[in-house]
Amino acid sequence: MKNADAHTLYNLDYLNEISEGDTEFINEVALLFISEIPNKLDSIIQHAQNERWGEATAEIHRITPNFFLFGLNDIIDKLNKMESKLRSGSRGRDIINELKDVKNEFGLIVIQLKRDYNIS
Amino acid sequence: MTILVCEDDALTLKTVEHSLKKNGYNVITAPDGGRGSEILKERGGEVDFMVTDHHMPYFSGLELLHLVRVELRLDIPVIMLTRVNTDEIRKLADSLQVDEYVTKPFNPQELCKKICNVLERNGLFPEEDIEAEIFRPKDKDKEHEL
Numbered sequence: 001m002k003n004a005d006a007h008t009l010y011n012l013d014y015l016n017e018i019s020e021g022d023t024e025f026i027n028e029v030a031l032l033f034i035s036e037i038p039n040k041l042d043s044i045i046q047h048a049q050n051e052r053w054g055e056a057t058a059e060i061h062r063i064t065p066n067f068f069l070f071g072l073n074d075i076i077d078k079l080n081k082m083e084s085k086l087r088s089g090s091r092g093r094d095i096i097n098e099l100k101d102v103k104n105e106f107g108l109i110v111i112q113l114k115r116d117y118n119i120s
Numbered sequence: 121m122t123i124l125v126c127e128d129d130a131l132t133l134k135t136v137e138h139s140l141k142k143n144g145y146n147v148i149t150a151p152d153g154g155r156g157s158e159i160l161k162e163r164g165g166e167v168d169f170m171v172t173d174h175h176m177p178y179f180s181g182l183e184l185l186h187l188v189r190v191e192l193r194l195d196i197p198v199i200m201l202t203r204v205n206t207d208e209i210r211k212l213a214d215s216l217q218v219d220e221y222v223t224k225p226f227n228p229q230e231l232c233k234k235i236c237n238v239l240e241r242n243g244l245f246p247e248e249d250i251e252a253e254i255f256r257p258k259d260k261d262k263e264h265e266l
Contacts, residue, residue, distance in 0.1 A: 018139055018228045025138055029131065036130055061203055062175060066131045068225035 008116075009109045011071035029069060030117045034110045037066060041103045048096045056095075057086040072109065078102055122146040123235070126156030126172040126184060127201065132224065136171060136201075139228035140235075145169075153179025157187055160194065168244070169235065170198045171222075174209060182209065185216045197238045201226060 012026060019025040040063050047056035064079045082098055113119065123145050127133040133149055140147045148167065150156035153176035160167065170188060174181035181200050188194045197219040202209065210221070219238045222231050239245040 018135060019142075022138075029134060032131055032134060058175070062129065065203065065225035066129065069131060069135070 009072075009112055013071055015069055027117055030113050031119060033066070033069065034113050034119065037063070037106060038103075038110065041099070041106060045096065045099050045103065048099055051091070053086060053091055056099075057083060060086070070109070070113075072106075075102055075105060121168050121239075122148060122166055123169045123171060124148045124150065124156065124159060124167045126150040126153055126170065126176065126181070128152045128173060128176040132173070132201070132226070135228070136226065136231065139231060140171075143232050145235075152176050153181065153184055156184050160184070160187055160192060164192055164194050167194070167196055169196055169239070171201060171231070171235075172198065173201045174213075175203075182212050182216065185213060185218055189216050197242055197244070199231070199234060199238065 015026050015029060040059065044056050044059045044063070047053070047059065060079050060083045064076055064083070067073075067075045067079070078098065079102065082095060086095065121144075123140055125133060125136050125140070125147055127136060127149075128151060130151070133151065137147050137149055148159060148163075150159055153172075156170075156172065156176075157179045160170075170184070172181040172184050179187075181202075185198055185200070188196060188198060198217075199220045199222055200213055200218050201222050201224055203224045213221075219241070220234045222234060236245065
């Protein structure tokens, strides 16, 4: 990790463990992570805004393990809770706002990752 | 030993591919079930093992399993990656003789251990695969020492 500081919002423990510190691999995963996830979060929000709750639930289910790669347990907890609520029938504005909060939180992580990995 | 990995999540595909290559396997990747089915139909003879996600567009993991077992009759082990093993999916996959399940987020060591266990169960463990030997079950190691 480059330019690490006390306020780093992510951690590389899992990626370091599985790659034995292979920085080239970690850089590739970081690039993939910040290019793939924002679009997926946008897609989930769009599904929710258009009341396609089944699709939103399925995509939340599918996207969640990705956050494990960067130790983003707070986001994982939020998405797991959202998925549970959706599966038990919750709908509406609260879910959309929670999704937007996750997107904003992830935006800060993207800024850090771009800074740390010199990604423009 | 060539492993076909079918997974539509690019990040999971990348990490599975990296883990398997690090353990000495040749890896063919398919970014969705449709591409996976094409590879199986066109190059099925090159594939020794398949690791597949279940929820994928065009072709699900269960449909790929059906293709392998029923249509193409390929005699290869299959591990299914799932976020949650629901009873319904598991029942269908078991009926199509899936060899093992790995739950996402996957642990690379667990995946490699399960691959080795499946290979051993099927009498397919490649003796020259020294890298993968570290994942052999301990009791088997003892047998070899004896």
